[in-house]
Amino acid sequence: MDRQKISLDEVFTPRGVAVIGVSNSRMAFAELVVLAMQRAEFPAIYPVNPKYDEIMGLTCYPSITDIPGPVDHVVVNIRAELALQLLDECTVKGVRSVHFFTAGFGESGVKENAELEQEMLKKARAAGFRIIGPNCTGLFVPGVRLANDFTVPLDAGPIAFLSQSGGHAQNLPSYSANRGLRYSKVVSYGNALDVNEIELIDYFAKDDETEIIAAYIEGVRDGVQFSAALEKAAAVKPVIIYKGGRTEAGMRAANGHTASMTSSIDVFDAVCRQRNAIRVDGIEEMIDVLVALKFCKNIPEGNRVALVGAGGGPSVLAGDEMEKEGLKMPPFSAALQDQLKQVLPVAGSILSNPLDTPNMASPEAITAGIGVLSGAPDIDIIVYHLGFHPISQWGIGFFKERTQVQRIVDAMKAGMGSSGKALVIALRVPQTLEGMEEYLTVQEVFAENGFPVFNSMGDLARAMRRVIEWSHVRNATV
Amino acid sequence: MDRQKISLDEVFTPRGVAVIGVSNSRMAFAELVVLAMQRAEFPAIYPVNPKYDEIMGLTCYPSITDIPGPVDHVVVNIRAELALQLLDECTVKGVRSVHFFTAGFGESGVKENAELEQEMLKKARAAGFRIIGPNCTGLFVPGVRLANDFTVPLDAGPIAFLSQSGGHAQNLPSYSANRGLRYSKVVSYGNALDVNEIELIDYFAKDDETEIIAAYIEGVRDGVQFSAALEKAAAVKPVIIYKGGRTEAGMRAANGHTASMTSSIDVFDAVCRQRNAIRVDGIEEMIDVLVALKFCKNIPEGNRVALVGAGGGPSVLAGDEMEKEGLKMPPFSAALQDQLKQVLPVAGSILSNPLDTPNMASPEAITAGIGVLSGAPDIDIIVYHLGFHPISQWGIGFFKERTQVQRIVDAMKAGMGSSGKALVIALRVPQTLEGMEEYLTVQEVFAENGFPVFNSMGDLARAMRRVIEWSHVRNATV
Numbered sequence: 029m030d031r032q033k034i035s036l037d038e039v040f041t042p043r044g045v046a047v048i049g050v051s052n053s054r055m056a057f058a059e060l061v062v063l064a065m066q067r068a069e070f071p072a073i074y075p076v077n078p079k080y081d082e083i084m085g086l087t088c089y090p091s092i093t094d095i096p097g098p099v100d101h102v103v104v105n106i107r108a109e110l111a112l113q114l115l116d117e118c119t120v121k122g123v124r125s126v127h128f129f130t131a132g133f134g135e136s137g138v139k140e141n142a143e144l145e146q147e148m149l150k151k152a153r154a155a156g157f158r159i160i161g162p163n164c165t166g167l168f169v170p171g172v173r174l175a176n177d178f179t180v181p182l183d184a185g186p187i188a189f190l191s192q193s194g195g196h197a198q199n200l201p202s203y204s205a206n207r208g209l210r211y212s213k214v215v216s217y218g219n220a221l222d223v224n225e226i227e228l229i230d231y232f233a234k235d236d237e238t239e240i241i242a243a244y245i246e247g248v249r250d251g252v253q254f255s256a257a258l259e260k261a262a263a264v265k266p267v268i269i270y271k272g273g274r275t276e277a278g279m280r281a282a283n284g285h286t287a288s289m290t291s292s293i294d295v296f297d298a299v300c301r302q303r304n305a306i307r308v309d310g311i312e313e314m315i316d317v318l319v320a321l322k323f324c325k326n327i328p329e330g331n332r333v334a335l336v337g338a339g340g341g342p343s344v345l346a347g348d349e350m351e352k353e354g355l356k357m358p359p360f361s362a363a364l365q366d367q368l369k370q371v372l373p374v375a376g377s378i379l380s381n382p383l384d385t386p387n388m389a390s391p392e393a394i395t396a397g398i399g400v401l402s403g404a405p406d407i408d409i410i411v412y413h414l415g416f417h418p419i420s421q422w423g424i425g426f427f428k429e430r431t432q433v434q435r436i437v438d439a440m441k442a443g444m445g446s447s448g449k450a451l452v453i454a455l456r457v458p459q460t461l462e463g464m465e466e467y468l469t470v471q472e473v474f475a476e477n478g479f480p481v482f483n484s485m486g487d488l489a490r491a492m493r494r495v496i497e498w499s500h501v502r503n504a505t506v
Numbered sequence: 507m508d509r510q511k512i513s514l515d516e517v518f519t520p521r522g523v524a525v526i527g528v529s530n531s532r533m534a535f536a537e538l539v540v541l542a543m544q545r546a547e548f549p550a551i552y553p554v555n556p557k558y559d560e561i562m563g564l565t566c567y568p569s570i571t572d573i574p575g576p577v578d579h580v581v582v583n584i585r586a587e588l589a590l591q592l593l594d595e596c597t598v599k600g601v602r603s604v605h606f607f608t609a610g611f612g613e614s615g616v617k618e619n620a621e622l623e624q625e626m627l628k629k630a631r632a633a634g635f636r637i638i639g640p641n642c643t644g645l646f647v648p649g650v651r652l653a654n655d656f657t658v659p660l661d662a663g664p665i666a667f668l669s670q671s672g673g674h675a676q677n678l679p680s681y682s683a684n685r686g687l688r689y690s691k692v693v694s695y696g697n698a699l700d701v702n703e704i705e706l707i708d709y710f711a712k713d714d715e716t717e718i719i720a721a722y723i724e725g726v727r728d729g730v731q732f733s734a735a736l737e738k739a740a741a742v743k744p745v746i747i748y749k750g751g752r753t754e755a756g757m758r759a760a761n762g763h764t765a766s767m768t769s770s771i772d773v774f775d776a777v778c779r780q781r782n783a784i785r786v787d788g789i790e791e792m793i794d795v796l797v798a799l800k801f802c803k804n805i806p807e808g809n810r811v812a813l814v815g816a817g818g819g820p821s822v823l824a825g826d827e828m829e830k831e832g833l834k835m836p837p838f839s840a841a842l843q844d845q846l847k848q849v850l851p852v853a854g855s856i857l858s859n860p861l862d863t864p865n866m867a868s869p870e871a872i873t874a875g876i877g878v879l880s881g882a883p884d885i886d887i888i889v890y891h892l893g894f895h896p897i898s899q900w901g902i903g904f905f906k907e908r909t910q911v912q913r914i915v916d917a918m919k920a921g922m923g924s925s926g927k928a929l930v931i932a933l934r935v936p937q938t939l940e941g942m943e944e945y946l947t948v949q950e951v952f953a954e955n956g957f958p959v960f961n962s963m964g965d966l967a968r969a970m971r972r973v974i975e976w977s978h979v980r981n982a983t984v
Contacts, residue, residue, distance in 0.1 A: 163818075179938065193819030195893075203937045246822060277825030277835035284858055285818035310823060310964070340641075340763035341671030344724060345788060347755030357755035380762055415673075457935055459681045460657065464942040486788070 031156030036223070036231045039125040039158055040169050040213055042100035044072035046092050046123075048114060049106035052083050057129045057165070058105035061176050062086070068175040068182050072097055092117045100124040101174070103166060108132045108141065111148055111162075119155040126152070128162030129194075134219050134287040135163055142287075145221050152222055163286060164218025165194030168201065170211060171237065177202065185210020186239035187318060188232040190225060192217060192246045192286050193272065196311050200242070204315040206468055208475030209322060212237040219286050224249060226257045233261035240321055241267045242314055246282035251295065258303040266321050266498065267305040270314050271296055304501045306494050316482055316491035323480035326448045327499040328492075330408035331355045334401045335382035337413040343382040346413065346454070346485045353489035355409070357381055364404050371396035391439035398443025398451070409492065412440065413454045413485070414470060427466035433473040441477070453481045454488045509634030514701070514709045517603040517636055518647050518691055520578035522550035524570050524601075526592060527584040528561050535607045535643070536583035539654050540564070546653040546660050550575055570595045578602040579652070581644060586610045586619065589626055589640075597633040604630070606640030607672075612697050612765040613641055620765075623699050630700055641764060642696025643672030646679065648689060649715065655680065663688020664717035665796060666710040668703060670695060670724045670764050671750065674789050678720070682793040684946055686953025687800060690715040697764050702727060704735045711739035718799055719745045720792055724760035729773065736781040744799050744976065745783040748792050749774055782979045784972050794960055794969035801958035804926045805977040806970075808886035809833045812879045813860035815891040821860040824891065824932070824963045831967035833887070835859055842882050849874035869917035876921025876929065887970065890918065891932045891963070892948060905944035911951040919955070931959045932966045 045065065050058040058075075062084050065073045074097075075083040078090040089095050092102065092114070102123050104114060108130055118126050134142045145162065152159045160166050165176050170184040179202035187209060191197035197216030201209070212235065217223050225245055232241045241261055248254040261267050273282030274293045300307045308314045321327075333355050335346050350357045360368070360381045368379045372393055388397050401410050414427075426432055444451055453474050458467050474481045482488035523543065528536040536553075540562050543551045552575075553561040556568040567573050570580065570592070580601050582592060586608055596604050612620045623640070630637045638644050643654050648662040657680035665687060669675035675694035679687070690713065695701050703723055710719045719739055726732040739745050751760030752771045778785045786792045799805075811833050813824050828835045838846070838859045846857045850871055866875050879888050892905075904910055922929055931952050936945050952959045960966035 191819075193817075193822070195817040195819040199819075206937055244819065272819065272822035272826065274826045275829030277829045278822050279825070280837060280858075281818075281821040281825040281835070281860055284860075285822055309826075311819075339671075339673040340759075341669075341674040341677075341722065341750065341789075343759040344671070344750035344756050344763055347757070347759040348750065348752045348787075351753030351755045357759070359758060380758075382759055382762075459684055459946070461939075461943060461946060464939060464946075468937070468939060468942075 030153040033153075034124045034156055034158050036227065039101070039160075039223075040167070040174075041172055042124065042174065044074060044095070044097050044099045045070065045101045045103065045174065046074040046076050046089075046095060046099045047103045047105075048076045048092065049104065050075040050077055050083055050088070052080055056105065058103065059084070060178070061103050064175040064178040065173070067178045068170075068173040070173040070175065074099060092121050092123075095121070101167070102126045103129065103176075105129045108144060108162075111144065112151065115148055115151040118157060119151065123157050125158040125160060127160035127164070127166035128218075129165060131163040133162045134221070135283075135285060137284070145219065149221055159222040160215070161218035162221060163194075164192075164216040165197050166216055168197070168211065168214040179205075181205040181210055183210055184212060184237065186212060186237070186322070187242060188212045188235065188238040188240070189214045189242045189244075190217060190228040190232070191215070191244040192220065192225070193244055194218065196244045196270075199311055200314065203311065204318065206471045206475065207315065207319050207481055208478075209315065209318050220249065226250065226253050229257040229261050229267070233257075233264055239265060240318060241265055242318060243267070244270045244272060244311070244314075246272045246286050251299070255299045255303065258299065258305055262303045262305050267303070268308060268314055268317050268321075269300055269305050270308050270310065274309075304498060304505070306498050308494070312487070313490065316487050317494050319480045319482065320491040320495040323475075323478055324450050324452075324495065326450065327495055328408040328450045329496075329499075331493075331496060332406060332408045333357050333411050334360070334404070334407045334409070335411045335413065336397065336401070337383070337388060339415070342413060342415065342456075342485070346382060346411070349485040349489045353493040355489055355493060358406065361406060364400070364406070367400045368397065371400060391435055394436065394439040395443040398440055399445065402444050402447035402449045402451070408449070410449060410451045411454055411485075411488065412451065415456050425462065425466065427470050430469055430473055433470055434477075437473060437477045437479070440479075451479060452488060452492065453479055454485050455481060455483055457483050508631040511631075512602045512634055512636050514636075514705065517579070517638075517701075518645070518652075519650055520602065520652065522552060522573070522575050522577045523548065523579045523581065523652065524552040524554050524567075524573060524577045525581045525583075526554045526570065527582065528553040528555055528566070530558055530561050534583065536581065537562070538656070539581050542653040542656040543651070545656045546648075546651040548651040548653065552577060570599050570601075573599070579645070580604045581607065581654075583607045586622060586640075589622065590629065593626055593629040596635060597629065601635050603636040603638060605638035605642070605644035606696075607643060609641040611640045612699070613761075613763060615762070623697065627699055637700040638693070639696035640699060641672075642670075642694040643675050644694055646675070646689065646692040657683075659683040659688055661688055662690055662715065664690060664715070664800070665720060666690045666713065666716040666718070667692045667720045667722075668695060668706040668710070669693070669722040670698065670703070671722055672696065674722045674748075677789055678792065681789065682796065684949045684953065685793065685797050685959055686956075687793065687796050698727065704728065704731050707735040707739050707745070711735075711742055717743060718796060719743055720796060721745070722748045722750060722789070722792075724750045724764050729777070733777045733781065736777065736783055740781045740783050745781070746786060746792055746795050746799075747778055747783050748786045748788065752787075782976060782983070784976050786972070790965070791968065794965050795972050797958045797960065798969040798973040801953075801956055802928050802930075802973065804928065805973055806886040806928045807974075807977075809971075809974060810884060810886045811835050811889050812838070812882070812885045812887070813889045813891065814875065814879070815861070815866060817893070820891060820893065820934075820963070824860060824889070827963040827967045831971040833967055833971060836884065839884060842878070842884070845878045846875065849878055869913050872914065872917040873921040876918055877923065880922050880925035880927045880929070886927070888927060888929045889932055889963075889966065890929065893934050903940065903944065905948050908947055908951055911948055912955075915951060915955045915957070918957075929957060930966060930970065931957055932963050933959060933961055935961050
């Protein structure tokens with residue numbers, strides 16, 4: 029008879045972690061996990077390899093059963109053929125969860141490998157421990173210092189991410205760190221042999237540390253259960269879903285990647301619509317939506333944008349991008365123009381929408397201009413554009429200095445006051461190392477100060493639209 | 507009676523350049539032009555300002571008529587009210603062209619300013635000299651060291667760019683430099699008072715230094731003439747057009763920007779289709795299409811892509827992105843898989859499409875794998891994906907070293923041999939300064955070696971599709 033399954037709560041709070049297949053002579057996943065855990069200062073890391081006494085300054089053990097302390101979680105990067113024997117040792121040691129980075133199971137398309145997977149599951153069920161994967165990068169739980177990558181932010185935050193792809197599971201937190209996103213739990217679950225999307229969505233819906241749920245899914249095993257889990261989760265928290273394998277070629281790749289039986293994309297989309305999950309088409313778009321959700325304390329009800337700070341060409345582009353996504357950039361009313369004229373030096377400036385005024389360069393003018401806009405009843409969203417071209421009103425390299433950026437941020441905050449309106453920043457990704465330095469500094473300082481930052485007008489418009497639409501449906505059903 | 511107009515050939519080859527309104531006490535457009543010209547080592551730069559004897563190490567003249575040598579081109583950044591008097595001095599000096607950075611003319615919406623523009627045009631016609639703008643950043647002609655920005659590449663190349671926006675005129679060459687694009691002439695023409703899009707397209711169609719014509723246009727004054735110019739140009743060279751102001755908000759911004767009477771977007775699109783001009787929706791997309799045109803010596807006839815080097819998640823995304831743009835990522839034939847198995851170590855690898863094999867990390871394996879693919883009759887385009895995540899097969903920071911990148915490039919070249927197939931590189935824009943360093947190095951080295959490099963799978967697929975479609979129409983009509 030099978031033992032009672034270990035709960036995900038227990039999986040996410042391991043006391044000791046063993047890393048199997050770690051080596052002194054290469055740098056692959058197992059070694060990177062050890063490095064990542066050392067960086068995170070996880071207190072009990074146990075490398076396992078009979079060939080070594082010490083690895084990366086840590087005592088190395090010949091087998092998992094030789095480790096003195098408790099081992100709750102096991103990270104595995106050894107050949108698939110050795111998996112069953114290892115699981116027997118895990119049973120003896122009494123672990124809670126085993127994560128297989130190892131690939132070459134069900135997703136290989138080879139019958140024997142798929143059968144091997146089922147044998148592994150039997151052993152897990154008999155002993156009660158859980159399997160993460162195989163064919164994935166496993167767990168990142170910043171709250172307990174459990175890490176699998178050293179480019180991710182180690183302070184915890186409100187976003188949970190379940191990802192069938194290991195690459196995406198690492199890229200989302202690492203790519204979004206600078207824009208202020210932080211995570212409660214990130215789970216790469218690969219072939220979903222045991223822990224799967226349904227259990228994870230159920231768990232995150234109830235998890236107190238999670239306010240927003242993000243998911244990268246290639247295929248779901250049970251559409252009805254999935255839809256039910258989504259319904260429960262989306263009723264209490266925003267859920268964002270990136271479905272990989274939307275086309276024939278993508279589905280073929282997904283099948284080779286995680287053996288996913290991808291369902292009809294139309295059915296999948298219909299379920300997301302019905303449950304008011306926000307559907308996105310890539311990791312970058314997922315980051316954009318997460319940024320909009322996390323930093324717009326009051327998601328705007330309307331779609332009327334006031335644009336500030338872009339030059340001519342970018343302003344035209346902005347208008348086009350906004351309208352393409354269903355946002356509006358209406359001309360300023362005469363009353364609003366009058367108000368702006370009273371606070372801004374006007375020579376050579378057009379006080380229309382977009383507000384393309386070189387006079388908005390001083391902190392005082394920013395405060396005054398934003399102040400007028402944040403009080404305007406016919407404006408819902410204020411978009412501030414910051415480029416990094418030498419001919420900006422701020423001069424070359426101005427934004428390299430955090431203190432300079434902070435002055436701009438403070439001026440904007442003063443202008444926003446307690447209006448509760450959304451102030452959203454649009455940047456442009458530069459193509460020089462100098463520009464990149466400015467861009468990263470600006471991203472970081474604005475994010476630290478609680479402002480949503482996007483990498484282009486198009487990205488901004490798309491994310492704001494998704495979030496506004498989501499909010500409308502939610503408000504209508506609450 | 508009006509004098510004969512100076513030709514654009516003469517405008518593009520000035521012997522001396524005067525910069526009006528340059529100052530020692532600020533850093534604005536006029537000062538940046540002087541810096542840019544000094545960087546470009548233009549031999550005869552004359553700052554003009556009665557307040558100074560010297561500016562930026564150059565002799566400064568009280569007025570343009572005080573300059574001893576010939577002055578063919580004049581860059582103007584003074585108040586609009588002073589324009590007419592300045593043009594009288596230009597007539598006395600016998601200049602060929604006057605570029606007004608100064609704004610506040612027709613685009614301001616004020617009747618007097620629009621009339622002032624017409625007075626300026628009369629003076630130009632009477633004297634024969636040409637006006638560039640007003641309200642623009644003017645000329646960049648690397649071949650004669652004429653520069654207006656110091657982030658642009660100074661070696662000349664085959665691309666001409668006419669841009670109604672000054673920002674775009676500077677951004678295109680500066681953003682695309684690292685990806686190997688070089689320019690014959692870049693003209694920002696703003697309000698198009700005199701020199702306009704029709705004359706420029708006509709000129710570039712005949713210009714021996716120009717092989718590809720790119721245009722950013724907000725509005726055309728004469729649709730029939732424009733269509734005729736486009737027909738002649740597109741018959742001999744690829745023409746790429748980014749039309750700003752496609753939506754109501756965009757049009758409103760365009761009208762405030764360059765006083766453009768934007769025509770119906772449907773008519774504009776129909777003209778582009780009819781003339782086989784490639785229409786794009788932004789500067790980044792324009793760069794992508796230019797990269798595809800410049801570096802695909804043989805534009806592929808078919809749309810069948812073999813993808814190499816991406817991990818699981820990115821492969822799924824790639825399949826989706828390719829198919830969305832009408833490209834195919836077909837499964838490899840049994841014969842092709844056999845050939846790959848003969849040259850690649852296969853343990854743990856899937857030799858399907860995408861070719862997600864960690865064994866393609868050595869130069870030898872790259873040469874062998876690419877060699878097989880470049881010889882495959884059922885593959886038209888080989889896409890190589892390079893990420894910058896620490897867990898790449900190459901290790902952290904590998905791509906910072908130009909020599910390392912060059913080894914990969916050489917291995918690819920050896921694999922491609924004389925197959926004539928397209929090998930296209932997909933990168934991903936990192937979000938750390940370290941990653942950015944790698945990314946810029948990879949961009950640069952691949953571009954220097956003649957390979958098209960794109961910043962994402964989606965960008966790559968979109969650009970390749972545009973260029974393949976363009977080529978099909980061209981081949982059908984030739």
